[in-house]
Amino acid sequence: MAPDKRARTRKLLQLMFQDYYRTNHDLVDIPERVQNREFGLENWDYLWVCKQRIEVQEDGREVRKGCGRSGRSFSEFQVCPNCGEKGLLTNRWSRHHGFRSRDMLIGELVRSVPHSVYHSAAFYKVPVARSMVEKGWEGAELVFDIDADHLDAPCAEKHDAWQCSNTECGETGTGAAPEKCPECEENSFRSLKWICDECLEAAKENTMKLYDKFLVKHFGIDPERIQLNYSGHRGYHVRVRDPSVFNLDSNGRMEIAHYLTGMGLNSTIESKGRLRIRPTGELKNWQLPAIARKIADAMIEFIDNIDSYEGKDKWVKHIVAQKEAAIEGLGKEPPMLSAKVMKVGPKYWQEIANRAAAFYSVDIDQPVTTDIHRVIRLIGSLNGKTGFAVTEVTRDELTDFNPLSDSIVFDEGTLKISVPKRGIGVPEFRVGDSTYGPFNGTVEELPKAVAVFILCKGMASVE
Ligand SMILES: [Zn+2]
Ligand SMILES: [Zn+2]
Ligand SMILES: [Zn+2]
Numbered sequence: 003m004a005p006d007k008r009a010r011t012r013k014l015l016q017l018m019f020q021d022y023y024r025t026n027h028d029l030v031d032i033p034e035r036v037q038n039r040e041f042g043l044e045n046w047d048y049l050w051v052c053k054q055r056i057e058v059q060e061d062g063r064e065v066r067k068g069c070g071r072s073g074r075s076f077s078e079f080q081v082c083p084n085c086g087e088k089g090l091l092t093n094r095w096s097r098h099h100g101f102r103s104r105d106m107l108i109g110e111l112v113r114s115v116p117h118s119v120y121h122s123a124a125f126y127k128v129p130v131a132r133s134m135v136e137k138g139w140e141g142a143e144l145v146f147d148i149d150a151d152h153l154d155a156p157c158a159e160k161h162d163a164w165q166c167s168n169t170e171c172g173e174t175g176t177g178a179a180p181e182k183c184p185e186c187e188e189n190s191f192r193s194l195k196w197i198c199d200e201c202l203e204a205a206k207e208n209t210m211k212l213y214d215k216f217l218v219k220h221f222g223i224d225p226e227r228i229q230l231n232y233s234g235h236r237g238y239h240v241r242v243r244d245p246s247v248f249n250l251d252s253n254g255r256m257e258i259a260h261y262l263t264g265m266g267l268n269s270t271i272e273s274k275g276r277l278r279i280r281p282t283g284e285l286k287n288w289q290l291p292a293i294a295r296k297i298a299d300a301m302i303e304f305i306d307n308i309d310s311y312e313g314k315d316k317w318v319k320h321i322v323a324q325k326e327a328a329i330e331g332l333g334k335e336p337p338m339l340s341a342k343v344m345k346v347g348p349k350y351w352q353e354i355a356n357r358a359a360a361f362y363s364v365d366i367d368q369p370v371t372t373d374i375h376r377v378i379r380l381i382g383s384l385n386g387k388t389g390f391a392v393t394e395v396t397r398d399e400l401t402d403f404n405p406l407s408d409s410i411v412f413d414e415g416t417l418k419i420s421v422p423k424r425g426i427g428v429p430e431f432r433v434g435d436s437t438y439g440p441f442n443g444t445v446e447e448l449p450k451a452v453a454v455f456i457l458c459k460g461m462a463s464v465e
Contacts, residue, residue: 031381117386120377141248149237150201161196234385264363298337304358389454417453
């Protein structure tokens with residue numbers, strides 16, 4: 003895309019975002035103890051620096067590299083535009099911001115109009131200090147990120163795509179990028195990640211499970227102290243704002259993450275003599291009975307809910323018919339894979355145990371939970387990858403929440419955009435009540451939210 007078209011598109015998006023922040027002060031959520039939070043702003047442009055440095059070669063020679071220039075660019079440069087050297091430093095983040103009040107925060111958003119806005123889950127004595135020691139960590143909310151990216155939803159094969167960055171090759175394909183280009187064997191790709199009802203629904207189901215089963219039921223957290231939001235793109239965030247979790251260190255948060263992801267619930271079914279569940283993690287002998295119990299409990303839960311299981315496995319009908327006998331055996335101490343359950347042998351029990359482990363757990367992006375200095379999107383801000391709002395929802399609202407309708411901000415008027423013809427086009431997608439695309443090499447007049455979405459994805463320019 004020509005630089006002037008990019009600049010014009012960028013400017014328009016920024017003006018629209020600015021208008022949003024200027025007229026929607028009330029939609030922006032101000033986190034508790036805002037004066038103790040670090041804010042991070044992600045900008046539209048990259049700052050690049052070609053550092054002057056001396057590199058020692060293998061033969062011991064010292065070679066000067068880098069020209070010392072710096073500048074701004076729309077895309078992330080791999081080599082210096084001035085001297086062509088690799089190893090450029092690029093950054094679009096500015097961290098260590100602090101705001102004492104709503105007015106100061108909104109004022110900055112209107113003034114600098116960032117692409118995306120984040121704040122720390124942590125509280126700091128001095129959030130604007132540049133080093134962690136000076137910041138003075140004073141605890142952090144417990145946060146979870148559930149992202150369609152981690153869920154391996156089958157729809158990614160349909161709507162995600164990649165193109166080889168080697169301009170002489172330009173090979174394209176669907177799904178996630180391969181390790182090496184099958185055509186030219188280079189390993190650099192431009193990838194396109196899209197969203198649809200299917201993957202967003204999977205993320206939502208995981209979020210509800212995390213909330214209902216783990217946070218409220220297993221951990222007994224007061225629902226009043228849990229905040230939920232749609233991220234504005236591929237998933238959901240859950241923030242536990244209960245002071246009892248604030249002082250958990252990284253290890254404590256890691257244990258919680260392992261518990262949620264069902265770590266250690268892998269098993270093999272021993273088939274010598276009587277069938278037994280044998281945990282396969284690295285465990286000491288004395289730990290085995292307790293873990294076998296956990297696995298059996300997960301199997302009971304799965305079998306109890308077998309009616310909602312959508313798999314077409316051969317054992318499903320046998321389990322449905324003999325549910326009570328199966329659960330009764332698993333409930334014994336030690337748990338038994340009951341011989342009364344006819345036509346289910348070790349192979350099927352193994353498959354059931356595997357499904358049960360998956361059914362038990364939720365898929366979270368672990369580092370978000372375990373990193374006590376992590377920043378998370380500001381609720382009510384706009385997500386620069388889509389133009390959708392980071393939208394707060396209550397647990398009741400979440401059941402029927404529809405991100406591709408309910409987080410739309412720019413809902414009036416139309417916008418004319420030009421989608422250049424290239425290897426990866428815009429796939430078919432839904433926003434609101436209608437379906438759009440596929441587009442490749444056309445000019446389209448579209449509802450504003452739809453046009454903004456494509457522009458934010460970098461797939462088009464304003465006409
Ligand atoms: Zn340079
Ligand atoms: Zn290639
Ligand atoms: Zn999808």
